[in-house]
Amino acid sequence: MSLLPRTAEEFSSADYWERFFHKRGEKAFEWYGDYNTLCGVLHKYIKPREKVLVVGCGNSELSERLYDVGYRHLTNIDISETVIAHMNQRNVQRRPDLTFHRVDATQTGYESSSFQACLDKGTLDAMASEEEGVVARKMLAEVGRVLAVGGRYVCVTLAQEHVIKLAVEHFVEAGFAIRIHSLSQQNLDSDSSSFALPVFVLICTKFRQPSPFKVLEMCQGEDGTLCRLGSVPELLAAVKERQAYALMLQKLRGATDTASTPSLTLCHAATGLPRYTLTVQDSPTSAKVPRANHFAIFIVPQGREADWLYGSAEGRTQLSASANFRRLIVVAMHRDQEYKDMQAVQSELSPMVIELAPPGMPANHQVPFLTVGGDLGWREVVGRGVSGLTGEYSIEDVRGEDGHVYRRLIFMNNTQLVQSESRLRANATTGPAGSAQKKKNKKKTKPPAASESPSSAKKNHTIDRGFLCCSHHEVMIAGLAVLGKEAMSNKDGQVSVLVVGLGGGGLPQFIRDFVPGARVDVAELDPAVLEVAKTWFGFQTDDRLKVILGDGLEQISMLEGKGGHSYDVIIFDVDSKDRSLGMSCPPPAFVETPLLEKVHKLLTPRGVFMLNLVCRDSALRQSVLERLQALFPSVLSRPIEGEVNEVLLCSQGGVVRDKPSTILQELQQAAKNLQVALQNHSQNAPFNPQIDITAMLKGLRVA
Numbered sequence: 001m002s003l004l005p006r007t008a009e010e011f012s013s014a015d016y017w018e019r020f021f022h023k024r025g026e027k028a029f030e031w032y033g034d035y036n037t038l039c040g041v042l043h044k045y046i047k048p049r050e051k052v053l054v055v056g057c058g059n060s061e062l063s064e065r066l067y068d069v070g071y072r073h074l075t076n077i078d079i080s081e082t083v084i085a086h087m088n089q090r091n092v093q094r095r096p097d098l099t100f101h102r103v104d105a106t107q108t109g110y111e112s113s114s115f116q117a118c119l120d121k122g123t124l125d126a127m128a129s130e131e132e133g134v135v136a137r138k139m140l141a142e143v144g145r146v147l148a149v150g151g152r153y154v155c156v157t158l159a160q161e162h163v164i165k166l167a168v169e170h171f172v173e174a175g176f177a178i179r180i181h182s183l184s185q186q187n188l189d190s191d192s193s194s195f196a197l198p199v200f201v202l203i204c205t206k207f208r209q210p211s212p213f214k215v216l217e218m219c220q221g222e223d224g225t226l227c228r229l230g231s232v233p234e235l236l237a238a239v240k241e242r243q244a245y246a247l248m249l250q251k252l253r254g255a256t257d258t259a260s261t262p263s264l265t266l267c268h269a270a271t272g273l274p275r276y277t278l279t280v281q282d283s284p285t286s287a288k289v290p291r292a293n294h295f296a297i298f299i300v301p302q303g304r305e306a307d308w309l310y311g312s313a314e315g316r317t318q319l320s321a322s323a324n325f326r327r328l329i330v331v332a333m334h335r336d337q338e339y340k341d342m343q344a345v346q347s348e349l350s351p352m353v354i355e356l357a358p359p360g361m362p363a364n365h366q367v368p369f370l371t372v373g374g375d376l377g378w379r380e381v382v383g384r385g386v387s388g389l390t391g392e393y394s395i396e397d398v399r400g401e402d403g404h405v406y407r408r409l410i411f412m413n414n415t416q417l418v419q420s421e422s423r424l425r426a427n428a429t430t431g432p433a434g435s436a437q438k439k440k441n442k443k444k445t446k447p448p449a450a451s452e453s454p455s456s457a458k459k460n461h462t463i464d465r466g467f468l469c470c471s472h473h474e475v476m477i478a479g480l481a482v483l484g485k486e487a488m489s490n491k492d493g494q495v496s497v498l499v500v501g502l503g504g505g506g507l508p509q510f511i512r513d514f515v516p517g518a519r520v521d522v523a524e525l526d527p528a529v530l531e532v533a534k535t536w537f538g539f540q541t542d543d544r545l546k547v548i549l550g551d552g553l554e555q556i557s558m559l560e561g562k563g564g565h566s567y568d569v570i571i572f573d574v575d576s577k578d579r580s581l582g583m584s585c586p587p588p589a590f591v592e593t594p595l596l597e598k599v600h601k602l603l604t605p606r607g608v609f610m611l612n613l614v615c616r617d618s619a620l621r622q623s624v625l626e627r628l629q630a631l632f633p634s635v636l637s638r639p640i641e642g643e644v645n646e647v648l649l650c651s652q653g654g655v656v657r658d659k660p661s662t663i664l665q666e667l668q669q670a671a672k673n674l675q676v677a678l679q680n681h682s683q684n685a686p687f688n689p690q691i692d693i694t695a696m697l698k699g700l701r702v703a
Contacts, residue, residue, distance in 0.1 A: 002702065015271075032121060034061065035062050035198055045154050046119065048070040048071050050115075050116035052115060052117045053075050053115045053143075054077065054118075056084075057076035057100065059519065063140045067098045067320070075101070077101050080102070090512050105127075107142060113149065114148070115147055116151045116152075117152050118151070118362040118478065123139070124666050135700050136163075136166055136167075140243055144174055144176075144206065147210045152206070153203070153204040155202040158198075158199065158231045159180070164200070165236055168202075169232060172232060174206075175207055175211050177217075178202070178204055179215075179226070179324060180203070180235065180238075181200060181220075181221070181222060182221065182242045184224070200239065211668070222475070223350075227494070231257070234307065237266065237267070244460075247643050248264050252280060252358070256262065258429070261280060261313060262279075262280050264351065265278075273336065273337065275334055275335060275337050277332045278358060280327065280333075281316045281329075283328070286650050296327075297349065298328055298329065298330050298331065298347075299345060299346075299349075300371075300372075300377075302378055303377050303399060304372070304377055304401070306410070306416055306417060308642055310332065312416070314644065315642075316328075331349060333398065335347070341375075342376055366606075372401065378398065379396055379399075380396065382395050382397055383395035385532065386528070389525065389526045389528070390526060391413050392411070393411050393412060393419075393532070395408070395409060396408045406418065406424065407424055407536060408421045409532055409536070415485075419504075421506075422506050424464065425462045448703065459566070464515070465538060466514070468691065471640045471645070472612050473510070475696050476610050476612075479672055481672070481697065487536065496604075497520045497521050497567060497568065498602070499520060499571045499573060500522075500556070501524065502529055504533050504537035505539030507573060509538070512542075519544050521549065523548050523555040524548070552590070553589055556602065567602055568604050568607050570603060570607070570609050570610070571609075571610045572611045582620045583614065583620050584615075584616075586613075591628075593627050604652075605652055606652065608651045609632065609648075609651075610647060610649055614645050625703050628650050633651070636648070637700070649700070671697055672693075
């Protein structure tokens, strides 16, 4: 492609095109596709009997091929004298009525309303490349002038943002109807396939009177379903979505790359809102993968897209390995979208995802659709709000794999992460979750739904405060055994706890409800999170459970500075908002040595510091461990199965690092005492907790 211009300005230069066609010689240069690629859409909008102006014809064979199939009224213009002379000479014998003229497309001299169609293949893209698009605007104005009422400007374009925006805005202002076809790249010729972007055909139809409302339409392929859009920005966004899809497709046509997991969001045709997110997961080529297992589509049930198996890179890798396909497309459905049934979803996805097949897949290969449970799953958004610190959030009820209904807090800036989760217990009017009544109606895709308002939702469901949804919360509760076997056996004793990070409040509420004598302080930065916890997650403050609004770092510094505020347990359960860090939980400032020293001073002699650590950087993790080991005689780690999380239990005394074999022995009796205490103590919670303390402690190891 060395003939391509070095600068954008050269695209609209007559001298450049003279040199281009002189060097190119007689070989036709087919920008963006030849007749065979484009004939389907061209014949829809240009009829053989119509007078057609072909702007910037170059030495393309397109007009010749149209002439050969019956188009006899083609007027071809170009600014290159070389190409016009060559095209006239080439066609004077075989196509005597096919005319070529050296004419400037910005001032043609033709009579107004003298053509029924204007055909442009790449000329607009060339002219719009110069600064501010002045030349392109002149050409579009000339096109509008020479078109008759009902005439169409048919423009084959790459639809780069500045080009398509200029053209659409120009013709919308002139009262034209706008339609854009996105063509498949599968049949492009060798020249046009050099372009990374897909090819579009822009159709602008001239009305007798400017339309009182905008007609903006998008169509996939030549004969796809038309989608009516409400505004120019929505139409341009639909074009950008298709371009992103094409770029992804081009990348995936190469060799499979297990280290890369590209993703793409597909929007709803009618609304333009996100509808599906596709993530490509490739597996290493192996003799273990059957030849038939080339490609499959896995549809994640609604409400399950944030599960570790589907929402994390590690989980999708495991899913792909267990599915045993060379390429697996993991499809997540979006909230606020309606989906009829699994068959409808498959039909909707099939035309798009089949293009993402790995290279070398046999022709006519049947691509299976996979899922869990056989239905679409269920999710209902029961509340929304905006945090001044974190942005928009959503409160959602979903059905879990176990049949129970769960309530989740999702921040919209990271929809793959469940910020907080609680299990719901359906009241008597709706029947308990997972009960025989539910099994009787198991064919329904919706369980009894919470209503849109907090008050009516509370009438239908109750938060199960004796159930912790997060495995790391269960480990933290089990970690209370590190306090010693006497700590939970003395009913008159007290356990003072500081929790940094509230979320839905499930962990501090559980400690307050089930740990005898527990007094809990919670430091929470975001007032909106406190309101969410109280409104949607059954969180209740009292004299034994208090919330301090403010920065947790500042709270720890203030308490340590005052002195006398000692805690038996300090828990860090706060995540980082910066997802680019190798450690997403806690934020780095929470594990700097000066702050850890203050935490150490705030603990009682029997105290334990618990940290939820999510770190994918091994060097960074080791650095955190070394800082903790410099302060605490005992640092124990409990990895969370199937996740990146691990809980670190750091104690003032207790087990020494050089005696790891004694860890479980010393904790065994304390674990039994803690289990009994939790089951017997249930103030404000008329049901027993469901945590096996001994099982939670079995995975402990010296860090």
